[in-house]
Amino acid sequence: MVVSSAPGKVYLFGEHAVVYGEPAVPCAIERRAQVTAEERDDDRIRVRAEDLSLDGFTVEYGSASDAAPDVDVAESLVEAGMGYVDAAVEQARDAADAPEAGFDITVESEIPLGGGLGSSAAVAVAGIDAGARELGVELSTEEIAERAYRAELAVQDGEASRADTFCSATGGAVRVEGDDCRAIEAPALPLVIGFDGGAGDTGELVAGVRALREEYDFAADTVSGIGDLVRRGERALADGDLEELGRLMDFNHGLLEALGVSSRSLDNMVWAARDADALGAKLTGAGGGGCIVALDPSDGTETALKFTPGCEDAFRAELDTEGVRVEDR
Numbered sequence: 001m002v003v004s005s006a007p008g009k010v011y012l013f014g015e016h017a018v019v020y021g022e023p024a025v026p027c028a029i030e031r032r033a034q035v036t037a038e039e040r041d042d043d044r045i046r047v048r049a050e051d052l053s054l055d056g057f058t059v060e061y062g063s064a065s066d067a068a069p070d071v072d073v074a075e076s077l078v079e080a081g082m083g084y085v086d087a088a089v090e091q092a093r094d095a096a097d098a099p100e101a102g103f104d105i106t107v108e109s110e111i112p113l114g115g116g117l118g119s120s121a122a123v124a125v126a127g128i129d130a131g132a133r134e135l136g137v138e139l140s141t142e143e144i145a146e147r148a149y150r151a152e153l154a155v156q157d158g159e160a161s162r163a164d165t166f167c168s169a170t171g172g173a174v175r176v177e178g179d180d181c182r183a184i185e186a187p188a189l190p191l192v193i194g195f196d197g198g199a200g201d202t203g204e205l206v207a208g209v210r211a212l213r214e215e216y217d218f219a220a221d222t223v224s225g226i227g228d229l230v231r232r233g234e235r236a237l238a239d240g241d242l243e244e245l246g247r248l249m250d251f252n253h254g255l256l257e258a259l260g261v262s263s264r265s266l267d268n269m270v271w272a273a274r275d276a277d278a279l280g281a282k283l284t285g286a287g288g289g290g291c292i293v294a295l296d297p298s299d300g301t302e303t304a305l306k307f308t309p310g311c312e313d314a315f316r317a318e319l320d321t322e323g324v325r326v327e328d329r
C-alpha cells in the first residue's frame with residue numbers, strides 16, 4: 001500500500017489565458033489531496049472518496065463496459081471525481097507497463113472539488129505517484145507532472161494547460177507558458193481564500209471563453225491583455241511589491257469577469273475583500289463558483305468574508321513549497 005499526497009493551488013494570475021499560450025502564475029497552498037493505492041489480485045478498481053466536498057462514496061468497476069456505478073450521490077459529481085481517479089490509474093498502469101493492474105484507491109482531500117483550488121490536479125498527481133509506486137515504479141516529478149497533464153487533458157476533452165498539474169507536482173510558485181514550466185521565487189504572500197461552497201464546470205467555462213475569443217476580437221484582446229498583466233505581475237512578485245500585486249489581482253478579476261467566468265457569489269466575495277481593504281482580490285481557477293483569493297496581511301478580509309452572504313468558508317493559506325510526496329502511514 002502506498003499513500004501519496006499533492007497540494008492544491010491558487011492562481012495569482014493568468015487562469016484561462018494560459019490555455020491560449022499566455023503565461024500564468026499559480027502557487028501551491030498547504031491544502032492537500034491524499035491518495036492511497038493498494039494493488040488487488042484482480043483487474044478491478046475500487047474507489048473510496050472521503051471528502052471530495054460531497055458525501056463520501058464507494059464505487060467498484062472493472063472495465064469501461066461495466067454499468068454506471070450504483071451510488072447515492074449526484075452522478076455528475078461522481079463522474080467529476082471519478083474521471084480524474086480513472087485517468088490517474090490509467091497513467092500509473094501505463095508507467096508500470098501493467099495494463100491489467102487492479103487497485104483499491106482511497107481519496108481523502110482537504111481541497112473542495114471543482115472549487116478552483118486545483119483539487120482535480122492534486123488527485124491526479126497524487127494518484128499517479130501512489131499507483132505507480134504501488135506497482136514498483138518511482139517516477140520523477142517531471143514525469144508525474146507530464147502524466148497528470150495528460151490525465152487532465154483526457155478528462156477535460158483536450159482543454160487543459162500544464163499549470164495546475166505542474167504546480168501541484170512541484171509545489172511552490174511556478175510560471176507556466178505553453179510547454180515551458182518553471183519554479184519561480186515568491187515572497188511570503190498573505191493569502192486569504194473565500195469559498196462559496198459551489199463549483200464550476202471547468203470544461204464548460206473553458207469552452208465559453210474559447211467561443212467568446214473566436215467571436216469577438218476584443219475578447220481575444222482581453223485574453224492577451226491578461227498575458228500582459230501576468231508579465232507585470234511577475235516583476236511585482238520578483239520585487240516583493242505586494243501593493244502592485246494586489247492592484248494587478250483586482251485588474252485580473254475584472255478581465256475574467258468580462259470573459260464571463262465570474263459569478264455573483266465570487267463577485268460578492270471579491271467586493272467584501274476590497275471593502276475590507278485587501279490589497280487585491282480575484283477569483284481563482286476556472287470560476288463559475290468556488291473560490292476567490294485575496295491578499296491581506298491583516299485579519300480584515302478573513303473576518304469580512306466570514307460575514308459575507310454566500311461565503312461558506314474563509315481561511316488563510318500558506319504557500320506550500322513541497323509538491324507531491326509519499327506519506328508515512
Ligand code: MEV
Nearest residue numbers: 015016159160161285286
Ligand atoms: C483551471 O484550474 C484553470 C484553467 O486555466 C484551465 C487550465 O489551465 O487547464 C481555467
